[in-house]
Each structure stands twice: as C-alpha cells, then as structure tokens.
Amino acid sequence: MINMTRYSGIFTSRALPTLLASMLFLAGCGGESTEQLPNDGADNTTSSYSGPIPATDDVANFKREFWDKLREQPGGCGDCHSNAGGQSPKFMNEDDINAAYAQANTVVNLSEPAQSPMIAKVADNHNCWASSTNVCVDILTTYIANWANNSEGSVKTVELSAPEIKDVGNTLAFPETSSAFETHIYPTLTEYCSDCHTGNGQTPYIASANPQTAYEQAKSRIDLNDSADVTLDEASSRLVERLRDDQHNCWDADCDESAMTMLAAIQNFVATLGEPEPIPENLIVSKALTLNGDGLEANSGGRFEDNVIALYEFKTGEGQTAFDTSGVLPALDMTLSGNVGWVGGWGVEFGPSYQEDGATIRAGKAQGSTDDSSKLHNLLTASGEYSIEAWVVPGNTVQEDARIVTYSGSATARNFTLGQTEQLYDVLHRSTTSDQNAPFSTENNPMLLQATLQHVVVNYSPGKGREIFVNGQPTGDIDPDEPGLLTDWDNTFALVFGNETDGNSPWEGALRMVAIHNRALTPEQVQANYDVGVGQKFFLLFSVSHLIDGMEQSFIVFEVSQFDNFSYLFSNPFYIDLDDSKTPSGVRIQGMRIGINGREPAVGQAFANLDVTLGSPEYQPGSGQPLSPFGTVIGLENGPDVDEFFLTFENLDGNRDVRVESDLGPQPEPADLDQVSTIGIKTFDEVNASMSRVTGIPTTEPRIYETFIKVKQQLPTVENIGGFLSSHQMAITQMAIQYCDVLVADEGRRNAFFPEFDFSQNAATAFDDIGQSQVTGPLLTAFVGVDLDTQPANLDIEDELGSLMVKLSECGGSCPDGRSETVVKASCAAVLGSAVTLIQ
Numbered sequence: 001m002i003n004m005t006r007y008s009g010i011f012t013s014r015a016l017p018t019l020l021a022s023m024l025f026l027a028g029c030g031g032e033s034t035e036q037l038p039n040d041g042a043d044n045t046t047s048s049y050s051g052p053i054p055a056t057d058d059v060a061n062f063k064r065e066f067w068d069k070l071r072e073q074p075g076g077c078g079d080c081h082s083n084a085g086g087q088s089p090k091f092m093n094e095d096d097i098n099a100a101y102a103q104a105n106t107v108v109n110l111s112e113p114a115q116s117p118m119i120a121k122v123a124d125n126h127n128c129w130a131s132s133t134n135v136c137v138d139i140l141t142t143y144i145a146n147w148a149n150n151s152e153g154s155v156k157t158v159e160l161s162a163p164e165i166k167d168v169g170n171t172l173a174f175p176e177t178s179s180a181f182e183t184h185i186y187p188t189l190t191e192y193c194s195d196c197h198t199g200n201g202q203t204p205y206i207a208s209a210n211p212q213t214a215y216e217q218a219k220s221r222i223d224l225n226d227s228a229d230v231t232l233d234e235a236s237s238r239l240v241e242r243l244r245d246d247q248h249n250c251w252d253a254d255c256d257e258s259a260m261t262m263l264a265a266i267q268n269f270v271a272t273l274g275e276p277e278p279i280p281e282n283l284i285v286s287k288a289l290t291l292n293g294d295g296l297e298a299n300s301g302g303r304f305e306d307n308v309i310a311l312y313e314f315k316t317g318e319g320q321t322a323f324d325t326s327g328v329l330p331a332l333d334m335t336l337s338g339n340v341g342w343v344g345g346w347g348v349e350f351g352p353s354y355q356e357d358g359a360t361i362r363a364g365k366a367q368g369s370t371d372d373s374s375k376l377h378n379l380l381t382a383s384g385e386y387s388i389e390a391w392v393v394p395g396n397t398v399q400e401d402a403r404i405v406t407y408s409g410s411a412t413a414r415n416f417t418l419g420q421t422e423q424l425y426d427v428l429h430r431s432t433t434s435d436q437n438a439p440f441s442t443e444n445n446p447m448l449l450q451a452t453l454q455h456v457v458v459n460y461s462p463g464k465g466r467e468i469f470v471n472g473q474p475t476g477d478i479d480p481d482e483p484g485l486l487t488d489w490d491n492t493f494a495l496v497f498g499n500e501t502d503g504n505s506p507w508e509g510a511l512r513m514v515a516i517h518n519r520a521l522t523p524e525q526v527q528a529n530y531d532v533g534v535g536q537k538f539f540l541l542f543s544v545s546h547l548i549d550g551m552e553q554s555f556i557v558f559e560v561s562q563f564d565n566f567s568y569l570f571s572n573p574f575y576i577d578l579d580d581s582k583t584p585s586g587v588r589i590q591g592m593r594i595g596i597n598g599r600e601p602a603v604g605q606a607f608a609n610l611d612v613t614l615g616s617p618e619y620q621p622g623s624g625q626p627l628s629p630f631g632t633v634i635g636l637e638n639g640p641d642v643d644e645f646f647l648t649f650e651n652l653d654g655n656r657d658v659r660v661e662s663d664l665g666p667q668p669e670p671a672d673l674d675q676v677s678t679i680g681i682k683t684f685d686e687v688n689a690s691m692s693r694v695t696g697i698p699t700t701e702p703r704i705y706e707t708f709i710k711v712k713q714q715l716p717t718v719e720n721i722g723g724f725l726s727s728h729q730m731a732i733t734q735m736a737i738q739y740c741d742v743l744v745a746d747e748g749r750r751n752a753f754f755p756e757f758d759f760s761q762n763a764a765t766a767f768d769d770i771g772q773s774q775v776t777g778p779l780l781t782a783f784v785g786v787d788l789d790t791q792p793a794n795l796d797i798e799d800e801l802g803s804l805m806v807k808l809s810e811c812g813g814s815c816p817d818g819r820s821e822t823v824v825k826a827s828c829a830a831v832l833g834s835a836v837t838l839i840q
Helices: 020-028 057-072 097-104 117-123 133-149 179-184 186-192 211-219 238-244 255-271 370-383 523-532 684-695 702-714 726-745 747-753 769-783 794-808 819-832
Strands: 002-004 009-012 308-312 334-337 340-342 348-350 354-356 359-361 365-367 386-394 402-410 413-421 424-429 454-461 465-470 494-497 509-517 537-543 554-564 567-577 587-596 611-614 631-635 644-652
Touching: 057 097, 057 133, 117 133, 179 186, 179 211, 179 255, 186 211, 186 255, 238 255, 308 370, 348 365, 370 413, 370 494, 386 402, 386 413, 402 509, 413 454, 424 454, 424 465, 454 523, 494 509, 537 644, 567 587, 587 631, 684 702, 684 726, 684 769, 684 819, 702 726, 726 747, 726 819, 769 794, 769 819, 794 819
Parallel strands: none
Antiparallel strands: 002 009, 308 509, 334 365, 340 348, 348 509, 354 359, 365 494, 386 454, 386 509, 402 413, 402 494, 413 424, 454 465, 537 554, 554 567, 567 631, 587 611, 587 644
C-alpha cells in the first residue's frame, strides 16, 4: 500500500485477489437470484449473547461494531445467516461469536469496506431491510468500516485498477431548446407521471407544467445512445429502467409495455438530433471514460464518526426521503416537501415558495417524525453534549431568520438550531443556563458566511459551552452563557432541515451532508473531517499507453466529482503506470485539455498551459507523479451516466498537435455608453461618518456601533445612484433611527441640539407652529446643506415635517408620557435618513 495523502486515500496498483469464500457466500445465499427475501418482522434483539467470550480484541470489535448492531436491525441478516437460519456463511452465529467472526471475514474487505462481497450482494437487491437498497448498502458499509477502524492495523484504501479501454466515440448532445423534447417525450410524461412528478409533488419534476423545467429534470434520465436500433433489454435510460426493472408506476398491466412506450418516445427524440460528428483527426487524445460507468469511488473514509447518531449523505438522488444511514436505531429518516430538489453528486437544495398554475408551492424543507427524532433527545441528554456537523451552500447572504438545521417544536421553542442571518451563522440552544431564543453568532468575523460550499460544526459541551467552526477553524466567538445541563430538553420536537416546523423560517441553499454526534468533536477531529471533504468523488483513469512507448499501463488520473446539477469538478491530476516495474523517463506532457462528448469545451481548460516532464525523482513507482495542484469546472451536458470524457494534448511523448492561435482581428470601436449621473450616493462608511458628524454622536457609541456592524453589509457599497435599492434604504433608516434615538434619549445632548423645545410638554399641544419650528429649525441647520443647486427648498422640508409631527401627535386629546420624545426622534430620522444627507 502506498500512502498518497494528497489524493485523499491510499492507493495500490494491484487489485485484491478474489476470495474463494466470497464466492461461496454469493452462492450460499440464493445463488444467482436477486429476489428480495421476505421480511418476517422478527425482532432479533430479544436474545442476548451468552456464548464464549471474544478470543481477541478484533473479535470484540467485530461484535461491538458489526454483530450487535446488525442484530438490532429488524429483518436484517440474523434471520438467515445464523445457526437458526441455517444459511452459510453464518456470520450472525448466535452461539459462538468467534465462529461468527471467522465466517464474516470471508465476506468483508476491511481494507476497503465498500468493496466487500457482502456489500456487492446487498447492492444486487439481496434482502435489504429498508425501502432503499442504497440505505442498506450504506449502513452495512458503516458497520464494516467501524469494525475496521477499531482493528489495529486496518486502513481504508482506494484500489487503482485499469478501466475498460475505450476509444473516444461520436456522441450526441442535448439541444439547448426543449422543442423536440416537448414534441416526443413530454406528452408521455405529462399523461402518465403528472400525478406525482410536478412542481408541487415528488422530485424529479419531469412532468412539470413548465416544459423547460421538465426538460432540465429529464436530461440526466435520458441516454442519447438509446437510438432506434436499441432493444428494450438494452435500453439504459433511467426513465425506461424505472418502468422495466423497478415496475414503478406502470400504466399498463405489463410494465414492459409501459417501458416500450417510454423507449419509443425517447428514440423518436434521439432521431431528431441527427448524426454525431466524429472527433477531429488532428487531436492527440487519450482513451475515453464516463463518470458513473468507469470511475473508481474515491470516498476513502478518514472521517471521525465514532459518535455519530444521525447521518445524512443524501446519496439517493430521487424520491421524497433523505435517509439516516448512521445505523443507530431508530432511523431518523427525513421527508422532503415543498420546493426541495436533489443535487447531483449527493445533496439536497431548498428553495423559496413560488406560484405555479395558480397554486402556491411552499418553501422547501425536510422533516423527521417526532417519534424518530426522540433518539436525539435520549442520546444527547444522556451524554450532555453534542456536535452538529454540516456541509452547507447558502443560496445568498441576505436572508434572515433562516433555519438550516433545527431540532424544535415551533419558531420559539427548540432544543438546538443552526441558522443564518445575512453573513452570520446563528446557534440557538436550550439549556439550564441559556435562553433558547437568544442567538450566539459568528460576530467575531461578521462576513464569515459566504454563498459557497462551507463546512460548519457547532459544538456544545459542559466544559466549554457553544463553539462554532467554519472550514476547520474555530471562529473565535465566546459563548456568553455559562455551560449548563440539557435536562430541560423536550422529547416531542422534530428534526428539520431548511426551515422551521411551521414552514415560516425558510432557508435557501443546499446541504451536502449533515451529521449529529452525541459527543463534541475535538478541534483535531473537526479539521480531519473538513480535510476529507464531502460528496461523491471518483478517480478517472485516462489511458495514454498508446501514446507513450514502452509503458503499457500508463494513465493520467483525475479526482472528479459532480460539482452541482450543472457541472463537474476535475482536480489534482497525476500520472501513474500500474506496472510498478516501469518508470517513465523524459516523457513530456504539454497543453493538456479536457474533452467531453467529442469536443473540447471553450471554458474550464485550466491545464492548457501544463508543461511537465515525467521521470525520476518526481515519479515514484506505485504512487505516480503529480501534474498540477489545481482544479477546473467543466459544464455538465448529458449527465454523469452518459457524458463521455477524454483528454487532449499539444504534446505527449512526441505526439504533437500543433495549435496556432487564431488572429483576433481588429478590435471594434468602443460603444458610446449611457450618460452617467454626476450625482452619487454615499457608501456605507460615508453614511456612518456623515450621520455621526451632523448629530454629534460618535461612531464608537455602543448602540451605534452594534447597529452599524449588523446592517453594514446591507448599506451601499458603490456610489452609483442607479444601483440604489430598497434594501439600502431600510439599512439607512435603521442607522438614522438609532442615531436619533441616542441623540434624543440623552437629556444633555437633546437640550444642546433642540435648545428651545420643551420635551416635558404633552405631545397633543407641543407641536403647534412654534413647537414645530423649534424642532425643524435645528434639523435644517444641522442636516441640510446651504445654497446647493439640487437641494430641496427649506419650506418644502418644513411642510413635510410639520405634517409628520401633526399626524404622530394625534392621540385623541392627550398623549402618553414620552410621546413628544418619540415624535422628535421620528422627525429627526426622517431628515437624517433622507436624500439631503445621503446624496453627494
């Protein structure tokens, strides 16, 4: 094994030998059949183990992390693979844990748990106890990985092995417009799938009332290779497979007939695309690969998950359930509702409410049941501490009172909440010493939250209270509350993502992973989990053996992931020959580009300037030679099942494609731009300084400073008056109100500013003509300019303020105490927050 930490795993160029015992396992549990075994609902937890003690520490690890947990799964493997069940291998032997351990070792791969024969069998639809095969696969993989992690010397690995060698094909691409789709496929989808797969129903929205939405959602489920000569058995479009293989919502008595109808619609659509164009002959190209078909999974582990009690990796990619794959019962599965959709490469995205065909589609959320959520109450109150860990992609930096992850009963009752207020992460928490509705925020760095992928961890422990980490680093914010107990927690609350239980605190953004730990993570564990990253990742091994003399197993390897629903991320390329006895010498690589579907994209070619010579000492047999530390984004076209990738080179070991940069030609004459206003708006710091200068209140006044920090991001950042927004005015108004409140609330300051006005008068009589002039006079003198060409007339301002004061002092004969102060504050803010002080 070669340790390649820069590639997030451990690689070897040799595949593991096939285990004879694995083959016996595959035959012993039903042979070639993939039929799901019946679940008799037997409860395997009622019988406690009373056999021989574990012979070694590793056997004890096996019992604790695998055998015990698998027995807790109703309908799991204990019904068959035990002495009572009689199926071999008997890795659930209830009489002798050491015998069970020996049998289990024939069907697991502790070095690479995901490649265990047991996992392959379950993935082939063998006796999954959950509604999704992927969930059973993930849970079993977690059990095996936890066993491996606690076994001395065990390590998770990724095995590099040669893919099928394929030439670059002539491929089709989806047209930009949806017209052909609307003609041939859309009618079938709307006729038979609109009961569920519309905007207010289940994802994917392939039957949306908006044809363009349906087209975008259907692309990844249509294989453009399903041409007219493809039979039903050969078809690989997901729309066909769901009917043919899964018998999902068939409208005919025979699902094959429904599948044929769908296939015919797809074939008619493909026929409109014409013939694919061959790849240009001058290109020097590698062999071709697809992501899902040829990629090696690169999610090699390394995360700290010993105390995870709820885990969401969002791998399903469709349907209305986000599964809890922690393996800790009860499974806290989350139901998706409203405007929520799946993100390619593992994730879910929450959107705002909107109107479609006269109906309101509510903002998205995912919510667990109160019964299943009670495991959080039971396990977290027992430990007295917890960690909320999430990979988040905020949709914007202006949303407020938005719930990302919350365990609550309403907008004002919670056990814990991770939320967003503009560019702050908020943590609300119930304990014996804290107010459940008082947020603890990332104010030490008020711009820490960005609309990009971020790793966020919230810790709570009796020793330190609340801590927040972003991208592996502590934020430095200190919990104002003393650490307390969790004894006041409510076990009737529900876990919710992307909203509040009542649906009135929506968050816009995507979640790529969420984990709840019943122990606080250490800083080292937080950093380790951040370093591992998130999402589904693959290694693509592009064969270049045909271009390098004497190197028969040469590959250029990329780490590739689906970045979002619209693109792929290619990063950290390196060269390797899988034959450890071969070392390249003097092999030059220049001008490498990434191709997709028979052509080179115009953008995303970050490696076009690459110039590297392969050989010692940079090249190390078994681990290869890095080519670049950079990454690039390539646009998604047909989807990860269909898009075909390849590499091109300007020079690879003497194979040259001489490229001549085209003449750019004469530059066009610059266009005459619209006339720009000579009047500007003050920026955020200028607004604050101006208000301070004219009122005499220093910017360091605590209430002024706190308000400025809070609304700073909402104030204007450029002087262009054409970019002035209503949100800017709201922030300016808040600043003006705070300055005037500080000015008038202080008796000394207000008497100096308004020397003739008597604040002790009742407001009902104080604002006659004389009283109004005693207020407007100082405001005009201090706030309004003199002899400016564009300023309003003083008389107009006085009339406006007079009307405001009269309206605010109408109290039915007598106003309450303090009303006069309020009227003056309002009049002050009306002028201070207006154009007279903001225009420059």
